[in-house]
Amino acid sequence: MTETANARKIAFATFVRRALAEARATRAWSGTEVARRTGVSRQTINRWVRGDWASDPAAERVASFCEGLGLDPAAAFAALGWDRKTSPRDAPTPPPMDPDVEALLRRLVDPEVSDAEKFHIRETIRYLAYRPTLPTNVRKRGDAAG
Known part of the structure; x- marks a missing residue:
């Protein structure tokens, strides 16, 4: 593993550890609750904490993790060394x-x-x-014809 890749893993693992510590301290969330709220499995989060991943995490998962914890994904992207900036005209x-x-x-x-x-x-x-959310075909009682 290159020195740069190792530094990125350490930076991202540190980011994830801090995010988890804040969720535990301010919201009293367990690892299971963090996984539920972020949509990222406990196993994946634990791999991120250990820096135990062969290829970069999926950007969508990183963003989901951050958004579930109320964090700006740009901080996680920066820890991973990703440049996720778009020009104002490219932004929707x-x-x-x-x-x-x-x-x-x-x-x-x-x-x-x-x-x-x-x-x-x-x-x-x-x-x-x-x-x-309930499927759209589920009706309330009393809505059925008859």
Whole structure:
């Protein structure tokens, strides 16, 4: 293994360890809960922590891990030595933001809002973002004709 590849593994393993430590300390999440919330298996996360991987992790998995923990994937990409920058003209135009989501984002950055309230907002958003969805063909009781 080259020195550069080893340094990248160490940098990424350090990033993952810190992310896990923060999730445990601030949210009391177990390894199983981190895996559930991020969509990345415990086995994969453990390999990342040990630097035990032959080829680079999939960018989608790294992004999913970061987003599940509320982290910017750019930090993980930087630890891996990846250049994931795009020019402004290459970046897609984001869709318009829902006014309710904008209001929540404003509250999250408002210094007058307590940390406890911000924690509650984030946990509610995470719950909604990662809860299982029902198939579209499932109807509520009483919706059936008859």
